[in-house]
Amino acid sequence: MKHVIILGGGMAGLSAAMRLRRHAGALTLLESSPKFGGRCYSFTPREGWGEIDNGQHVLMGCCASTLAYLADCDTADLLDRRRGLALSFVHADGRRARLGAGSLPHPLGLAQAFLGYGMLTLSGRMRILRVAARLRSLSPPRHEALDAQTVPAWLRALGQDEESIACFWRPVVLATMNSDIDRASAKLFATVLREIFLGAPDGADMLLPRTGLTPLLVDGALAALREARADLRLHAPAEEILHRDGNVIGVRMKDGDVIEGDAVISAMPPWALQRLTAASGLEEAFGIDFDRFIPSEILSIHFRSRRNLGLPLMTGLLETRLHWIFDKGMEEGGTYRYSATISAVPEDLPRDAESLRRVLIEELRLAVPDLREDDITDILPIREKRATFVPLPGMEAYRPAARTSIGGLYLAGDWTATGLPATIESAVRSGFTSAEAVVAR
Numbered sequence: 001m002k003h004v005i006i007l008g009g010g011m012a013g014l015s016a017a018m019r020l021r022r023h024a025g026a027l028t029l030l031e032s033s034p035k036f037g038g039r040c041y042s043f044t045p046r047e048g049w050g051e052i053d054n055g056q057h058v059l060m061g062c063c064a065s066t067l068a069y070l071a072d073c074d075t076a077d078l079l080d081r082r083r084g085l086a087l088s089f090v091h092a093d094g095r096r097a098r099l100g101a102g103s104l105p106h107p108l109g110l111a112q113a114f115l116g117y118g119m120l121t122l123s124g125r126m127r128i129l130r131v132a133a134r135l136r137s138l139s140p141p142r143h144e145a146l147d148a149q150t151v152p153a154w155l156r157a158l159g160q161d162e163e164s165i166a167c168f169w170r171p172v173v174l175a176t177m178n179s180d181i182d183r184a185s186a187k188l189f190a191t192v193l194r195e196i197f198l199g200a201p202d203g204a205d206m207l208l209p210r211t212g213l214t215p216l217l218v219d220g221a222l223a224a225l226r227e228a229r230a231d232l233r234l235h236a237p238a239e240e241i242l243h244r245d246g247n248v249i250g251v252r253m254k255d256g257d258v259i260e261g262d263a264v265i266s267a268m269p270p271w272a273l274q275r276l277t278a279a280s281g282l283e284e285a286f287g288i289d290f291d292r293f294i295p296s297e298i299l300s301i302h303f304r305s306r307r308n309l310g311l312p313l314m315t316g317l318l319e320t321r322l323h324w325i326f327d328k329g330m331e332e333g334g335t336y337r338y339s340a341t342i343s344a345v346p347e348d349l350p351r352d353a354e355s356l357r358r359v360l361i362e363e364l365r366l367a368v369p370d371l372r373e374d375d376i377t378d379i380l381p382i383r384e385k386r387a388t389f390v391p392l393p394g395m396e397a398y399r400p401a402a403r404t405s406i407g408g409l410y411l412a413g414d415w416t417a418t419g420l421p422a423t424i425e426s427a428v429r430s431g432f433t434s435a436e437a438v439v440a441r
């Protein structure tokens with residue numbers, strides 16, 4: 001194999017590059033923005049704030065491809081592993097409950113954890129186990145058929161009531177699929193549940209980065225790629241994919257430069273690839289219905305407190321506008337940093353910082369009843385409008401495979417046909433798949 005060009009330096013592009021670095025004669029990674037990492041990055045926002053992440057990214061023990069990527073980057077030891085789910089929840093009506101790791105061996109420990117989840121009645125907890133049992137016996141055709149259903153329709157058919165949907169299933173869907181439960185595909189959700197609960201014994205472990213996202217996910221890869229003499233370019237937007245007689249021949253850059261190559265992997269999000277597809281005359285060859293990929297927003301509200309709010313590492317809020325609060329620890333100077341997350345941001349959420357501060361304080365009081373307004377010294381909202389795509393029912397048929405009908409041209413990215421919702425694991429899995437397809441060719 002001669003020269004491989006990768007378009008996009010997010011997790012899909014970086015993982016494809018890591019897999020190819022010992023196989024390609026030459027490797028070029030083109031990233032349009034000023035930084036690698038794509039939707040996962042750390043930055044210093046303004047004076048007074050140290051380095052923060054654009055949003056909290058949580059990995060789980062079931063993210064096998066991501067863990068293999070991190071091991072290859074030599075950064076796997078920057079993750080803190082919390083055995084089992086280890087989550088605390090507060091309901092809008094003030095009730096509290098824990099979903100902790102059970103002491104019994106897997107899978108009994110998980111059953112034990114669900115049975116101890118005091119937010120639901122005992123019969124509600126038992127009903128959750130019924131879903132687990134059904135998942136275990138789900139045949140491939142039945143699993144496929146779930147693609148036509150939403151998550152609530154599937155769960156109700158499995159005997160789940162409104163309380164277990166609101167207080168258990170909805171937060172799981174929001175956290176794993178960045179989607180309102182009513183819009184989420186039951187097939188994708190069943191896949192997520194199988195990966196977390198029915199796969200490896202440590203599949204439900206929470207893996208939280210001890211550093212920022214860039215040191216964890218990006219820096220190690222860049223060091224390994226530089227060592228392999230890959231050509232890593234920032235501020236390098238690709239404008240057109242060049243092809244002749246059904247085979248890819250290179251890429252034209254925005255500044256007009258042409259880079260010749262024998263294989264090209266597009267690791268861009270759908271909204272960026274759509275522009276390139278039209279510019280390259282590849283609409284028919286790809287046949288992708290880009291309008292199906294509707295962006296879903298995540299809002300992260302970073303905030304600082306003059307005192308320790310005494311919160312667990314991760315607190316889930318139920319039937320509220322805020323979904324999660326993460327304790328990010330003490331800063332130099334003795335203040336404390338936290339981050340709150342709102343997934344699948346609804347249209348009616350106020351946009352300005354002052355209103356968001358009011359939402360934050362109002363809902364934070366559920367978890368910290370003695371919170372004073374002046375405890376919170378500074379807030380920093382970060383919106384990611386295109387955090388993921390909405391995993392609608394029927395979506396799977398529209399996600400493209402790694403191979404295209406153009407020889408030497410491959411697609412990667414969290415939105416391609418990985419069988420997973422848009423996550424880091426999906427992006428890395430797609431990067432590995434596209435790299436393997438290049439090598440196989």
Ligand SMILES: Cc1cc2nc3c(=O)[nH]c(=O)nc-3n(C[C@H](O)[C@H](O)[C@H](O)COP(=O)(O)OP(=O)(O)OC[C@H]3O[C@@H](n4cnc5c(N)ncnc54)[C@H](O)[C@@H]3O)c2cc1C
Pocket residue numbers: 007008009010011012013030031032033036037038039040054055056057058059236237238239267268269272273276298300384386387388412413414415422423424425427
């Ligand atoms: C706030 C937030 C929180 C999230 N939380 C989680 C979480 O908890 N767990 C989880 O698993 N996932 C989470 N995700 C999702 C996860 O970040 C994404 O699924 C993943 O990073 C997507 O990677 P990607 O490589 O497919 O795409 P991207 O990261 O979008 O990378 C694509 C890259 O292509 C570049 N590009 C675009 N056009 C061009 C061009 N013409 N030429 C060259 N380069 C181009 C872009 O600049 C970008 O860097 C979260 C996302 C956000 C935003």
